[in-house]
Amino acid sequence: MTDTAVRVRGLRKRYGDVDAVKGVDLDIRRGEVFALLGPNGAGKSTTVEILEGHRQRTAGEVSVLGADPAKAGRGWRARIGIVPQTSNEDPQLTVREMVRHFAAYYPRPRDPDEVIEAVGLAEQATRRVGRLSGGQRRRVDVALGIIGRPELLFLDEPTTGFDPDARRRFWDLIQGLAGDGTTILLTTHYLDEAEALADRVGVIAAGRVVAVDTPGRLGGRATASARVSWRGPEGPQRIDTDSPTQVVAELSQRFGGEVPELTVTRPSLEDVYLSMIGATK
Amino acid sequence: MTLALKLGLARGALELKTFVREREAVVFSFGLPIVLLLIFGTIFEGEVGDTGVDFRQYFAAGIIAGGIMSTTFISLGISIANERDDGTLKRLYGTPMPRASYFIGKTVSALVLSVAETAVLFAVGGALLGLEPPATPQRWFTFGWVFVLGVAACTLLGIAVSSVPRSGRSAAAVLNLPYLVLQFISGVFFVFGDLPSGVQQVGALFPLKWMCQGLRSALLPDVLLAAEPARSWEHGRIALVLAAWCIGGLVLCLTTFRWKRRHER
Numbered sequence: 001m002t003d004t005a006v007r008v009r010g011l012r013k014r015y016g017d018v019d020a021v022k023g024v025d026l027d028i029r030r031g032e033v034f035a036l037l038g039p040n041g042a043g044k045s046t047t048v049e050i051l052e053g054h055r056q057r058t059a060g061e062v063s064v065l066g067a068d069p070a071k072a073g074r075g076w077r078a079r080i081g082i083v084p085q086t087s088n089e090d091p092q093l094t095v096r097e098m099v100r101h102f103a104a105y106y107p108r109p110r111d112p113d114e115v116i117e118a119v120g121l122a123e124q125a126t127r128r129v130g131r132l133s134g135g136q137r138r139r140v141d142v143a144l145g146i147i148g149r150p151e152l153l154f155l156d157e158p159t160t161g162f163d164p165d166a167r168r169r170f171w172d173l174i175q176g177l178a179g180d181g182t183t184i185l186l187t188t189h190y191l192d193e194a195e196a197l198a199d200r201v202g203v204i205a206a207g208r209v210v211a212v213d214t215p216g217r218l219g220g221r222a223t224a225s226a227r228v229s230w231r232g233p234e235g236p237q238r239i240d241t242d243s244p245t246q247v248v249a250e251l252s253q254r255f256g257g258e259v260p261e262l263t264v265t266r267p268s269l270e271d272v273y274l275s276m277i278g279a280t281k
Numbered sequence: 282m283t284l285a286l287k288l289g290l291a292r293g294a295l296e297l298k299t300f301v302r303e304r305e306a307v308v309f310s311f312g313l314p315i316v317l318l319l320i321f322g323t324i325f326e327g328e329v330g331d332t333g334v335d336f337r338q339y340f341a342a343g344i345i346a347g348g349i350m351s352t353t354f355i356s357l358g359i360s361i362a363n364e365r366d367d368g369t370l371k372r373l374y375g376t377p378m379p380r381a382s383y384f385i386g387k388t389v390s391a392l393v394l395s396v397a398e399t400a401v402l403f404a405v406g407g408a409l410l411g412l413e414p415p416a417t418p419q420r421w422f423t424f425g426w427v428f429v430l431g432v433a434a435c436t437l438l439g440i441a442v443s444s445v446p447r448s449g450r451s452a453a454a455v456l457n458l459p460y461l462v463l464q465f466i467s468g469v470f471f472v473f474g475d476l477p478s479g480v481q482q483v484g485a486l487f488p489l490k491w492m493c494q495g496l497r498s499a500l501l502p503d504v505l506l507a508a509e510p511a512r513s514w515e516h517g518r519i520a521l522v523l524a525a526w527c528i529g530g531l532v533l534c535l536t537t538f539r540w541k542r543r544h545e546r
Contacts (some may be wrong), residue, residue: 049545053375054371054545074379075377077376077377082375084368084372084375086367086368088368088372090295090299092298092303093295093299097295097298101291101292102376104288104291105376105378106377107377128302148376148377
């Protein structure tokens with residue numbers, strides 16, 4: 001019980017006569033970073049919003065930090081942090097005013113200035129939120145999400161619209177939080193993000209969880225056949241094989257040393273993901 | 282409860298800070314009643330009936346009531362509709378903030394802005410139109426309770442009406458129509474007693490008419506009673522109608538308030 005942060009069984013959500021979520025099961029352990037992947041409209045956001053207490057479910061069992069989010073009160077909300085998909089800070093307030101104000105909502109908040117420092121906005125602390133860049137605003141969202149020292153943090157597509165450098169710095173921040181023991185449920189469209197941050201990945205498609213595994217093993221990636229390609233005298237060559245080491249050794253012998261343009265690849269997380277969600281269509 | 286109050290006051294302070302920093306809001310929404318007072322104060326002339334009361338003073342009392350409605354009903358209706366639309370409400374819902382704190386904050390900021398608006402209108406009306414503050418303690422008392430009941434009723438109605446516009450963008454248009462119409466039929470722009478009786482009856486259903494009448498009774502001499510349809514200030518009825526709107530507004534708030542957009546359930 002204490003090991004489990006989120007437990008979901010047979011979750012269903014119906015809008016009118018459309019089933020958006022058709023029986024989702026999910027277990028997220030404490031201290032884990034769990035990434036939920038899935039195309040738009042797959043039921044990902046609906047599932048997360050039910051876990052956050054923002055939406056009512058049609059059927060199923062849901063336990064988040066030992067409580068039912070549909071009935072949980074202030075004490076429970078003090079233990080979770082939510083970084084929503086869209087920023088909506090008041091543009092007229094400064095970063096510090098905003099973060100300090102939200103700190104007052106929580107029983108044992110982090111120090112506002114430390115949080116501002118942690119999200120990399122120390123230099124912008126006295127600047128109004130409306131004058132920040134998109135990436136900086138997103139970091140204010142994260143600051144507001146973690147100010148209450150949450151045990152469980154929901155991150156909904158946190159890096160959409162980030163430049164690559166900002167995204168790397170953001171990942172460092174999230175890894176730091178995870179290192180402190182915060183359980184994190186991340187939704188994202190970026191597979192490299194899931195691969196970099198998540199301990200485990202769940203793929204949701206057409207209202208169901210179709211796979212849950214570590215990023216490296218998802219969809220049998222680790223054991224899938226590898227593709228060896230190189231340039232031979234007659235042009236580019238490739239072989240799909242379960243024993244790539246042997247193939248490379250033979251090639252090396254044949255070329256008497258270096259094999260021109262040699263690469264050995266396994267399916268990327270993206271390949272696996274696309275084949276999974278493609279199969280449900 | 283003390284925490285809810287403390288956080289509510291903090292939210293009120295934050296709302297006021299935001300308002301003051303939003304220069305457009307200060308100039309245009311806060312300034313509108315003042316501009317109206319200036320424009321009509323210089324255009325209108327003459328007396329109300331044969332009472333000897335300057336029509337501009339009659340009009341000034343109405344504009345103060347209209348100003349209260351603008352800083353409560355209109356401002357709150359628009360700002361809450363926007364906050365629902367942009368997800369501010371949803372974010373607050375996801376925190377342990379006591380729900381009451383949000384409403385306390387809105388009420389505090391609306392009250393402070395109403396006091397400020399009224400003070401400015403008094404200053405401008407006094408300097409240019411000869412409007413004088415209540416003459417006796419008893420009239421101050423009348424002014425006080427009419428002001429408080431009017432602010433309370435319009436605040437609750439503003440919170441309730443914020444659920445009506447489909448989006449934040451349409452909120453200003455949706456709210457300004459009833460506001461404008463009410464100003465015409467409640468005795469702000471025209472002497473109430475001069476309106477056709479059917480229009481008077483419609484106007485009497487809504488709080489603005491009673492706020493105007495109450496403020497006139499506090500600010501203008503009793504000779505004006507000759508021009509009032511009831512030949513009386515009807516203080517009891519004013520209190521009753523405004524209190525009824527407070528209760529109705531509160532019931533609407535409690536039953537219809539949404540923290541999320543329409544489709545989010």
